[in-house]
Amino acid sequence: MTDAVTIRDLFYDYPDGRSALAGVDLRVAAGETMGIVGPNGAGKTTLLLHLNGILTGRGVINICGMRMEKRNLKAIRRTVGLVFQDPDDQLFSATVFDDVAFGPLNMDLAPDEVAYRAREALRQVQMSGYEQNSPHHLSFGERKRAAIATILSMDPEILVLDEPTSNLDPRQRRNLIGLLHGITVTKIIASHDLGMIAELCGRTALLNGGRIIAVGETAAILGDRELMEANGLETPPGLLLRCQS
Amino acid sequence: MQHGFIDKYSDRHSPIHSLDPRTKLICLLTFVVLVVTTPNRAVGAFGLFGMVILLTVILSRIPLRYVLKRLGLIVPFVLLTAAFLPLVHRPESGPGDSLIVWGVTIDRAGLLLVQGAAVKSALAVSAMIVLTASTRFPVLLQGMERLRAPKVLVMILSFMYRYIFVIIDEVMRMQRAEASRAAGGRTWRRVRAAGTMIGSLFIRTYERAERVYQSMNSRGFDGDICTMHRPALSTGDLLFVVLFLGGTITVRLWGAA
Incomplete structure (x- = not known):
C-alpha cells in the first residue's frame, strides 16, 4: 500500500523553547483512517498543523510523494484539508457560501466550478439552504458541519480533523460520525472522543510528550488498559464490554 | 447570547431593500457630500434633505423609531466635538457678534457652526442608518468590493x-x-x-x-483575496439613482443660491 503521509524524526519547539514534538515517526496509508489520541498537551494539534506546512519543525514529512518544502506548499495544501477545532476560527467570512467558496477560489477554479463545489460540499454536510446565512447565526453543530464543508469543497485527498466531535450533543455527534463514515478519503482524526475513534479509525497512534508511544490496530491500542492509563487516558467503556464478552 | 445586529431589519422586503448595494452606496456618498457642502444658513435646503431621508425610511419600511434611536446614540458624539466652537473668538467678528452668558463670551458665528454640524451630522448619519438597516452586511461588502473599494x-x-x-x-x-x-x-x-x-x-x-x-x-490563501462576481444593475436601480441624485442635487443648488 502506498503511504499518504510519512513523518520521520519530526521535532518542534514552541517559540518559548518548550519542546512540543520530540521525534515523531508516523506513516498513514492511502485510504485508511488514522486516529491520534493522547492527553492534553501531548502535541496532537501541533502535529496536525505540520501536515500542511502551517508549522515547520525539523524532520522529514512526505505527503502523497511530495516532500514538505516551500515549493510544494501550494500543492500540499490542496491535498491536505485541515479542519480546525473551533469552527469560529475556520469560518471567517460574512456568509457561509463565501467561506465554503474561499478554498476553491484560491485554487483558481472557474466561477461555475467554484459555485458547484460549494453547493455540493454544503449538500454533503446537510447544510444546503444556509448559503447566505452569517456564521454567527448558526448553531454550534451547524458551524461545525459548515467548517467541514469549507474543506470538502477543496476536494482534498487527505482530511485532517482536530476534535471534530467536541462540544456536540449526542445526536449531533452521531450525525457527524455518520457524515465522516461517508467520506472515503484518507482521514486523520485527533480526539479525546475515544468512542468515536474506535468507530471510525482502523489504526490509532498514541501520542504523549511529543512522541508516538504506540501505533496499531485501534482495538488493540484502546483496549490496552495499562498502556492507556499510563498515558492519562482510559479504555472507553463500550470497548471494555466488547473485550470482556 | 443575544445581540443587536446593525442589519437587524435587512431581511424585510421593500423597494429600498431590493436595490443593488452599489446603487445605495453611490447615493449615500453623494448625499453626504451634498449635505456637508450646503451652506449652514440654508435652513430650507436641510428641511428638504430631511424630507428625502424620511421618504426613504417610509419606502424601506424600517420603523422610524429605530432610526431615531440609533441617531440618538451617535449624534451626541458629534455635538461634543462641536460644542466648543462658539467659545473660539474670531478676529473678524465685532462686539455685536457675540453674547455673554455667565461671563463667557459666545460667538454667534460659532453657534451657527454648531447648529450646522448638528443638522448635517444628523442627516448624514440617518442616511447611513437607512443604508445599513436595509442591506444585509455581506451584500453591502459585495457592493463596496464591486465599486472597487480597497x-x-x-x-x-x-x-x-x-x-x-x-x-x-x-x-x-x-x-x-x-x-x-x-x-x-x-x-x-x-x-x-x-x-x-x-x-x-x-x-x-x-x-x-x-x-x-x-x-x-x-485553504490556499496567499495574500490575494479572490471573490466571485454577480449580476448587473437593474432598471429599478437606474431609476432610483436618477430620481435620488436629481432631487438632492437640485436641493443643494437651490440651497446655495
Whole structure:
C-alpha cells in the first residue's frame, strides 16, 4: 500500500523553547483512517498543523510523494484539508457560501466550478439552504458541519480533523460520525472522543510528550488498559464490554 | 447570547431593500457630500434633505423609531466635538457678534457652526442608518468590493462583522464568571478585575487572529483575496439613482443660491 503521509524524526519547539514534538515517526496509508489520541498537551494539534506546512519543525514529512518544502506548499495544501477545532476560527467570512467558496477560489477554479463545489460540499454536510446565512447565526453543530464543508469543497485527498466531535450533543455527534463514515478519503482524526475513534479509525497512534508511544490496530491500542492509563487516558467503556464478552 | 445586529431589519422586503448595494452606496456618498457642502444658513435646503431621508425610511419600511434611536446614540458624539466652537473668538467678528452668558463670551458665528454640524451630522448619519438597516452586511461588502473599494478595507470590515459578536460573547462570559465570584467585593478590586479582563481579552483576540490566519493559509490563501462576481444593475436601480441624485442635487443648488 502506498503511504499518504510519512513523518520521520519530526521535532518542534514552541517559540518559548518548550519542546512540543520530540521525534515523531508516523506513516498513514492511502485510504485508511488514522486516529491520534493522547492527553492534553501531548502535541496532537501541533502535529496536525505540520501536515500542511502551517508549522515547520525539523524532520522529514512526505505527503502523497511530495516532500514538505516551500515549493510544494501550494500543492500540499490542496491535498491536505485541515479542519480546525473551533469552527469560529475556520469560518471567517460574512456568509457561509463565501467561506465554503474561499478554498476553491484560491485554487483558481472557474466561477461555475467554484459555485458547484460549494453547493455540493454544503449538500454533503446537510447544510444546503444556509448559503447566505452569517456564521454567527448558526448553531454550534451547524458551524461545525459548515467548517467541514469549507474543506470538502477543496476536494482534498487527505482530511485532517482536530476534535471534530467536541462540544456536540449526542445526536449531533452521531450525525457527524455518520457524515465522516461517508467520506472515503484518507482521514486523520485527533480526539479525546475515544468512542468515536474506535468507530471510525482502523489504526490509532498514541501520542504523549511529543512522541508516538504506540501505533496499531485501534482495538488493540484502546483496549490496552495499562498502556492507556499510563498515558492519562482510559479504555472507553463500550470497548471494555466488547473485550470482556 | 443575544445581540443587536446593525442589519437587524435587512431581511424585510421593500423597494429600498431590493436595490443593488452599489446603487445605495453611490447615493449615500453623494448625499453626504451634498449635505456637508450646503451652506449652514440654508435652513430650507436641510428641511428638504430631511424630507428625502424620511421618504426613504417610509419606502424601506424600517420603523422610524429605530432610526431615531440609533441617531440618538451617535449624534451626541458629534455635538461634543462641536460644542466648543462658539467659545473660539474670531478676529473678524465685532462686539455685536457675540453674547455673554455667565461671563463667557459666545460667538454667534460659532453657534451657527454648531447648529450646522448638528443638522448635517444628523442627516448624514440617518442616511447611513437607512443604508445599513436595509442591506444585509455581506451584500453591502459585495457592493463596496464591486465599486472597487480597497480589498483590504473590505476584508477588515468583513472580519469586524464576523468577529465582533464572537468577541462580545467572550466578554460576556468573562463578566459572568467575574460576577459569579465577586460577591460584593470592593470597587477597587472590581476595577482591577476589569483591567485584567481587558488584558486577557486582548491576548485571546490576538491568538484567535493567529488561528484564523492559519485556517486561511490551510485553504490556499496567499495574500490575494479572490471573490466571485454577480449580476448587473437593474432598471429599478437606474431609476432610483436618477430620481435620488436629481432631487438632492437640485436641493443643494437651490440651497446655495
